[in-house]
Amino acid sequence: MTEQPEQQTSEGRPVESSPVLPPIQVIGVDLDGPAGLSERARDLIAAATVLVGSDRLLGYFWSHSARRIAFGNFAEGLAEVRAARAAGESVVVLASGDPLFFGIGRLLLAELPADALRFHPHVSAVQLAFSRLRVPWHDACCISVHGRNTEELTRVLLSRADKIAVLTDTDNTPRTIARVLSALDLSECYELWVCENLGGSWERIERLTPATIQREFAALNVVVLLRRDDAIAVPDPSELPLFGLPDVAFASFRDRPGLMTKREVRIAALGELALREDHTVWDVGAGTGSVAIEVARLCARGRVFAIEQTAAGRGLIAENCRRLQVGNVTVVSGTAPEALTKLPAPDRVFVGGSSGKLGDILSTCGDRLLPSGLVVLAFATLERQLAALNWLREHNWQVRLLQVQVARSVPTGKLTRWSPLNPVVLARAAPPE
Numbered sequence: 194m195t196e197q198p199e200q201q202t203s204e205g206r207p208v209e210s211s212p213v214l215p216p217i218q219v220i221g222v223d224l225d226g227p228a229g230l231s232e233r234a235r236d237l238i239a240a241a242t243v244l245v246g247s248d249r250l251l252g253y254f255w256s257h258s259a260r261r262i263a264f265g266n267f268a269e270g271l272a273e274v275r276a277a278r279a280a281g282e283s284v285v286v287l288a289s290g291d292p293l294f295f296g297i298g299r300l301l302l303a304e305l306p307a308d309a310l311r312f313h314p315h316v317s318a319v320q321l322a323f324s325r326l327r328v329p330w331h332d333a334c335c336i337s338v339h340g341r342n343t344e345e346l347t348r349v350l351l352s353r354a355d356k357i358a359v360l361t362d363t364d365n366t367p368r369t370i371a372r373v374l375s376a377l378d379l380s381e382c383y384e385l386w387v388c389e390n391l392g393g394s395w396e397r398i399e400r401l402t403p404a405t406i407q408r409e410f411a412a413l414n415v416v417v418l419l420r421r422d423d424a425i426a427v428p429d430p431s432e433l434p435l436f437g438l439p440d441v442a443f444a445s446f447r448d449r450p451g452l453m454t455k456r457e458v459r460i461a462a463l464g465e466l467a468l469r470e471d472h473t474v475w476d477v478g479a480g481t482g483s484v485a486i487e488v489a490r491l492c493a494r495g496r497v498f499a500i501e502q503t504a505a506g507r508g509l510i511a512e513n514c515r516r517l518q519v520g521n522v523t524v525v526s527g528t529a530p531e532a533l534t535k536l537p538a539p540d541r542v543f544v545g546g547s548s549g550k551l552g553d554i555l556s557t558c559g560d561r562l563l564p565s566g567l568v569v570l571a572f573a574t575l576e577r578q579l580a581a582l583n584w585l586r587e588h589n590w591q592v593r594l595l596q597v598q599v600a601r602s603v604p605t606g607k608l609t610r611w612s613p614l615n616p617v618v619l620a621r622a623a624p625p626e
Contacts, residue, residue, distance in 0.1 A: 214278055214309070215281065215284070216309055217274065217286060217309055217311070218237045218241070218285045218311050218313065219286045219313065220234050220285055220286070220287055220292075220313045221288050221291050221313060221314045222246075222250055222287050222289065222315060223290065223392040224392040224396075224413070225392050229392065238287075241283050241285035242260065242284075243260050243274075243282050244259045244287065245264060245274055245284060245285065246286060246287030247264055248263055250288070250289070251263060251287065259285075260277075262277070264297070271304055274286070275305075289413075290316065291315060293314065294317045294319070295335075295339065298310075298312060316392070318391050318392075319333070319358045322386070323356075323417065325388060328356065328417075332355065333354075333357065334354045334356065335358045336359050338361060338362065338365035339360050339361065339362040339365070340362060343365060343369070344605075346359060346370070350373065350374070350377055353445075355419070356417070356418070356419055356420070357383075358418075359417075359418070360415060365606050366410060367401070368406050369605075371385060373603055373604055374403060375403050376604060378439045378441045379441065380403050382441060384418070385402065385403075385417075386401075386416065386417040387416055388417060389411040389414040390413055391415065395411070436459075436463055436491055437456055438456065438459075438486075438517070439456060440456050440483075442516070442517065443509075446505065446506075452481075454480070454484050455599075461595060461619060462619055463488070465621045468495075469492070470493055470494050470495065471492065471495050472492045473495055473496050473537050473539050473540050473541075474488050474539055474541045475533065475536060475541075475542045475543070476497060476498065477545065477547070478501065478544065478548070479500060479501045480501065480506055480510075480545060481509045481510065486510075486522060488541075489514075489521045489522045490517075493521070495540075496521055496537065497521060497523070498536050498539075499522055500525045500532050502548065507524050507526060528550070529553075530550060530553045530557040533554070534557070536561075538563050539562060539563065540562075540563050542558050542567070544570040544571070552580075555585070559588070559624040562624060566623070567623055568621075569622075571617055571619055572617065573616075573617055573618075578620070582620070585620070588624075591623045592622045592623075593620070593621045595618070596617075596619075597616065598614075598616040599613070599614045
């Protein structure tokens with residue numbers, strides 16, 4: 194092998210090579226402390242000249258002779274870590290569980306070169322929680338509200354995820370999670386488990402409800418939410434309001450639980466329909482039947498025809514009619530406008546979905562509407578709203594628009610914030626006389 198020549202400067206002096214700095218070892222520790230560590234991790238800690246971590250984690254190694262850096266202030270601690278590594282010291286950072294799972298690893302990678310770090314993960318608290326509950330968790334949604342708000346948790350809950358693990362903190366406690374469930378009317382839709390001190394001698398796992406979650410919890414806890422397929426979210430029908438039923442009163446598409454006209458929009462739509470007790474009403478693109486059922490409850494002496502092209506939707510409408518004891522809704526299979534031709538003439542029409550045939554549907558409505566009839570249309574997109582307005586104005590219909598833009602209050606820690614719903618435009622239209 195040919196020996197490489199020594200590098201030199203332009204003046205002929207040898208170039209000093211930069212010293213190779215030792216990597217920082219980031220080691221995950223569980224509540225059982227050193228006893229739960231691998232032999233490799235114990236050896237790295239034993240060889241450390243600097244130990245870095247929280248007071249709790251450093252306390253596991255109280256007899257170690259290494260210099261200690263407490264991460265009370267991250268910026269100050271990081272400066273000390275940089276200096277220690279630059280001095281050639283053997284630095285070990287102690288972390289909880291898996292450092293790269295909502296842990297300190299992310300912060301270290303943001304401040305230090307990746308090749309300066311070596312990670313040695315332990316089992317994460319979420320892994321332990323699901324193993325204790327004996328529930329597979331490869332498809333779970335993992336969320337941290339540690340130092341964060343509850344916005345992501347709210348979004349995931351509204352999507353009705355099957356399994357959710359939530360890492361908490363002293364503000365966003367299990368009680369906060371329970372309040373979020375209650376605010377979203379989802380308390381009956383999820384089992385709520387609080388898993389405290391996982392891996393420690395004081396481990397505690399308990400299934401609770403918002404009504405029984407009043408006690409204080411250990412600082413180290415994970416909340417696991419498991420969706421209930423057998424949840425009975427509907428109270429006694431005699432206790433339901435006359436209109437404005439809660440969203441959870443309706444069975445919904447399992448894979449698209451949010452695909453429903455929301456309660457606040459339904460209330461506005463019912464007002465725009467100007468219903469009477471004996472009206473005949475078409476609900477075109479009825480989906481889960483939420484609007485049709487609300488209309489049927491108000492039109493006790495009338496008839497409601499829920500037109501839905503999908504078998505899944507028709508099944509949900511029938512199920513919701515049974516759940517809410519509504520007997521004057523007829524489920525119609527087919528696509529509008531073809532499915533409308535044999536129906537009794539309507540006093541009112543609600544159009545929630547048109548499958549791209551809005552002009553033909555409105556033409557049929559114009560021909561079939563009884564005197565003083567009205568059509569109310571709901572739009573979630575600008576394109577469909579514009580197409581409808583162009584058609585209505587071209588055909589001289591009278592039209593009035595109402596934008597429904599609503600936000601619901603949701604707890605975040607000890608405070609409350611607004612969680613907005615998607616805005617919807619309602620168009621109330623009447624054909625020319």
